[in-house]
Amino acid sequence: MIQLIQNHLSESKETKENTKVRGFIPVPGTSVEMPFTFIQGAKPGKAILITAGVHGGEYPCIETAIQLAKEIDPAEVSGTILIIHPVNPAAFLARMQYYGPFDGKNLNRVFPGKATGTVSERIAYEVHQFQQAADFYLDLHGGDIHEGLVPFVIYSKLGNKEQVEHSRLASALLGFPYVVGSVSENGSIGAAAKAGTPGFLAELGQCGRWSVSEVNEYKSAVLNVLRSLHVISGEVIHSKVEFLDKMLVTTATADGCWYPAVQLEQKVKIGEKLGEVRDYFGNVKEEYLSESDGVVLYLVTSLAITSNDPLAAVGVSVT
Template sequence: MTTLGTASAEPGEIDTGRLEVGETRDGSPFGLPVAVVNGVEPGKTLYLQAASDGDELNGIGVIRHVVPQLDPAELSGTILIVGIVNYHGFQVAEHRNPIDDTKLNRTYPGNENGTSSERIAAATFEAATRADLILDLHQGSTSRMIDEVRVRCGTRHRLHDDCLELAKAFGCGYVLDQKGPNGQLARAAPDEGIPTVDPELGGCVGWDDSSIRLGVEGVFNVLRYYGFLPEAVEPSPQTRANGFEQYGAPCGGLVTMVPDLGDEVSTGETIFEVTTPFGERKATITADSDGILWRTRRLPQVATGEYVCSVGTDVDTF
């Protein structure tokens, strides 16, 4: 039998439950929604989680489509799932955990006696490190972003090639291969010997059906590639960016983007313009390097120095 919180499943079974991690302000216990899918045959263990950032909902959309499609009778191995990690942020549709005003995906591996976010991170890290592979589902918050997978351990890490292989198996089409900030699950788990990636499934307010569909396909690609499911799959070539250049507004006004998300840009090519409300051009911003338009702000209005967009640089195919 495999358990996660109150969810318990014998081989060939699925169960759902709660992973208790603390109490709310009125003293009531709360728990994260969890599921265990226990294959009829032995095999690897995959850990899957979503919404460590409380307003990033596409990952939840992926999980709610993936689980009903799983048949333990056809599965080898086990899947451990935490459907919503940032419980408090999710309740109020906020990116950070409002209890301690913390970005939860900067607190791994956590502390079981620490802050609210550290306690949630510790509980989910304990579950994650029972696995052989980890998928931490994200999106570009409420910005507009291409669908991509992030390898965050750094190119010098002993598990870099394994993490890159996992990203390629997921098969979004784009990979960002850049060392991430301390405290990310995808930084902490490889130190424990577990290949881990962040699929960043677009960016939206609420959720986006096309990104969710791509995420569902990605999870099943991983399940097939690593032998959880019987059908073999050969990963397709991925476009990789090894760096980011961010662009801010040199003045206030209204932004008009010239290339679209995923378009290639060349050094010196116009990326965006800033105009007055009357259409008078105030600034034209050009690319400093060749790359791919990766992410943009959603709203057109900007103040001086405010973030506008990101270009993925040092691009190759693998």
């Protein structure tokens, strides 16, 4: 991790113990420069990677990362912490949901990326280099511009049993109500897990807004995980969470207007109506039913919907 960062620094900003350096990670072949803060602790320890703003419209996580980068004292750190804030600055400035402005791709669907691919694929490739060098990875998300959700955490089921269990238990230490497993390979945590790095993807926030209380909650949660990894000192707080086996995402099959029929955290049964897409005259084009019993973790809140967009996600309990 130290060598990867050093490659992006001038001699005047050489990394040393008990220091904090800031800069930009250029993505080769693009105009993208990812702002980062690298904290090298006073004592040896684990290498931690924290990313925020993979999706440009998810504001609580980006502000959380900015504040953590500013507030964490290297003298209190064992090991190193690299924070990238945000990963997708062009999407952030364009106020875009999900997608990037250069290629229209969802960055969190193209990991581990390609060195000579599209802009989103190249960003993913650069981030993946740091994922491989890390001992633990925290990818912070939350409440895109058109998305309502209850706080939850996703961990990858890819990798060996010890790695998966490490990710699962660390996810619970955020203290968010739900922890759900995933077998996706093309997202940030899936790519990291396949490379042997445990971690999780956290979700906190609502509909493209952010508040001081949300950021404070997010910061406290992340610091609790860092304490559990012995990166910073202090008591680790254990909270009661519900572990879910998987998350089933319902996707739109038609363009039009989206009308949810359920609410966040509502318990639904298999076959229960989640909502419907209507045309511009109010006629129903498609109805969408739950594929399983479970709890509603997120809902798209925008009236406008396009085919292939997610509509809702139901977390399914461990059987």
